[in-house]
Amino acid sequence: MDQSLKSPDLIGLDEAFHALHDASRTEPAADLALRLDRLRRLRSAISKNERRFAEAISADFGHRSAVETTIAETLFLLTEIKHAKGHLKRWMTPRPIPTMVQFWPAKNRLYPQPLGVIGIMAPWNYPLQLTLAPAIGAIAAGNRVMIKPSELTPRFAALLKEIVAAAFAPTEMIVTGIADEIAKAFASLPFDHLVFTGSTRVGRLVAEAAGRNLTPVTLELGGKSPAIVDRSADLDEAAERITYGKLLNAGQTCIAPDYALVPDERLQEFAGKLQGHVRRMFGTDPQNKDYTSIISERHYARLEALLADAAGKGATIMQTADAGDAAWKGSRKFPPTIVVGATPDMAIMQEEIFGPVLPVIGYREAAEPIAFVNAHERPLALYWFGKDEAAREAVLSRTVSGGVTINDCLFHITQVNQPFGGVGPSGSGAYHGEWGFNAFSKLKPVFYRSPFNRLADLYPPYGAKIARLEKML
Template identity: 65%
Template sequence: MDIVGLAAPANAIEAIFHRQRSLSRTAPPPDLAERLDRLRRLRGLLASHEEAFASAISDDFGHRPAIETMLTETLFLLGEIKHTVRSLKGWMAPRRVATQLQFWPAKNRLLPQPLGVVGVIAPWNYPLQLTLAPAIGAIAAGNRVMIKPSEFAPRFAGLLREAVGKSFDATELAVTGIENGVAEVFSALPFDHLVFTGSTKVGRIVAAAAGRNLTPVTLELGGKSPVIVDRSADVAKVAERVAYAKLLNAGQTCIAPDYVFVPEAMRDALAEQLQSAMTRMIGSAPANPDYTSIISDRHYARLDGLVADAVARGAGLVQPQAIDTAAWKSRRKFPPTILLGAKPEMAIMQEEIFGPVLPIMSYRDAGEPIAYVNAHDRPLALYWFGEDTATRDDVLARTVSGGATINDCLLHFAQVNQPMGGVGASGCGAYHGPWGFDAFSKLKPVFYRSPLNRFADAYPPYGPKIARLIKLIRFVS
């Protein structure tokens, strides 16, 4: 089958795009059977390469537990495909829309149609899930898809290219190379829709490039997702759930808890419980096979710098006891780190952390966390812990975030019937389940006129008939 090679030059990428685009304009839209066939082939690809994908991803990170890849990537995608296959016939059906009385007995319908060619620029932190999840929605909607994997996950990118090339023709689904310059060429192509997952900084560049072609974009970015702990919360439960969410993939998750707001009187107790929970989960030695490495030396050094800056500015440092810095660094594993007394002027509070470092800020008045969140870029996720429903609803009403989970973290992302997307600096657009199908479709409104309708009464020459028609319209409107 024809594929785009891992080191394909720019003209090869453009060539496959134009082949996909031409077919999207000239061939009939894929029917239900064709779409289901593509989804089932994708499911087969995932199932047959599950172990190989996990191994390649682990090699790219330096180490990542296969169980984390299975839980956060493979099972998520298999569930998404299963839900999509079961639901696709209904999603594709014309949708009934109410018709105003004056147009009866005519009817309105929304017809879902494929947009054409959807591009996906994928990140490295969940290279399998965040590459194929948008592709599932795009394929379900009847589109042709091109994927540009992350250069930070070269082993996975090569394996994905090979696997896709064996299961799909490049006019259906193609994977590009990852060499220098490919991202710029890819983002400049006039896709019918472009999905980017990554940092806000790069997202702005991608959006600007897409804007030159008036290409609509779905941007899944990140930012600083807060945890707000209410006075009514159970500190032990908060600590366990936040610790898990922060240590999963070593914090390299776009919706990971980025910092915690806790009542002043509960701060030290929470810090103690967090440290205890983190130690239970991954121990205090870097050799633990259940703990993921940081993706690169550059990212590791960045985390080191953020922690050093916070400590220099007065933050209290909480890490595993008797830490052997060299041993952790040699495995590129960053020790779980809690920073007490974080302040807004610290560098760690100015940018997304993307690592297992958790700043804690305390408050006295319940309005303080809300004011702080609203004074900064809108986060991709917000987490609230407590039992006081009035305070909970006040926080939800007065803050805007891409999504929220109450009394836990991350879980809103896993809901197949809920959209996943950011807002403002944390992104735009959304996908997953029916939301993904709609994001990658044109819902075309169609009006079917009835021969019984008296629209001719509105044609010139105007006379008594138009007066009666206007009177009717005023009455029914």
């Protein structure tokens, strides 16, 4: 686009990107000391502003449980930073790679180098964690970082921009504006790597825009993550843990259990146990500070429409309160809801719910949950509950998902030594810990020829020596 036709915001976006890009190409790669210093500054910024971040996020949501912000965002990031600092020297060290015998005594090394500029397009549901977790990996790998927060969290975005500007030079890390035109232009910038977290629909658009620049992308999307309750499971324990996994952040979690598959003969008992745990954890008062609001009126109305469709098609709706009640609706808190008897024709089973609504579906034969999962798009997460090892291994070996937690929900994402990422429509690529360092590095292979190696035998004139070499190989 002609610069004269661009808005001041877009011109500023271009200038900020090119400052980062030029610095990444002209300045020496960040050494260990500088990377550790950047991680230290990021940790200090998070720690010193923890309360301000929690207040800004809560204001954007209408109400966000401060404890949930601490557990799912602040502590998560501080753990990631501590892990990166403790392992960074090893990650940065060139890695010896085995050399094929015919090239001995030559050697191979793998050199990690920063890619350059990493773009991060963050969502609204965990705005602090999903903005800065990929930034930790990018910084550890020695990159410059440009962040575009969600337009649904404007207070948080403004605060993050202020705090990052105070802690980092504009050629190290910068936060952009959040307007729609910024988002579209951001995805079209020629980053060295782009991370997008959000819906599958928008992820396709981002990947298309990035593809025009051949920009590699990490897509963290979503989908309908199942919770399978095996006949060998402790029903009450499974109900309690699924309740927690579903209602953290009021279900606005990309890896929340989207629906539960339960043996037919225990369906009603399981639904009752779910409802009991809902009451114990969150009560029935919409003013409960532990329970988070829905991000917007549009999303609240979307959840109401999903329930109306399910009820109209014969499902049983179990709620601790009426979603239309003024006290709940006024605080934009959606009552925890169990949907018994959901069927494939219902909208609730055709799209990611992203709210505190859990369909519970019965099955007769042990193979049915596997078949059900495999008949749909591959999910970002899968949860299995039970004690039968053979049944567990059947699910693990015959289904494909981004990640799995056994006998609980969500906790695979907290494992800093494991990658986190989706598969197919639920995402591509992975990061966290060393996986993030590698994702945002160029692992450059280097071959060191030895003066004692007979590689000259490969040079012409060829004659019989090539036949001798082929025979040796």
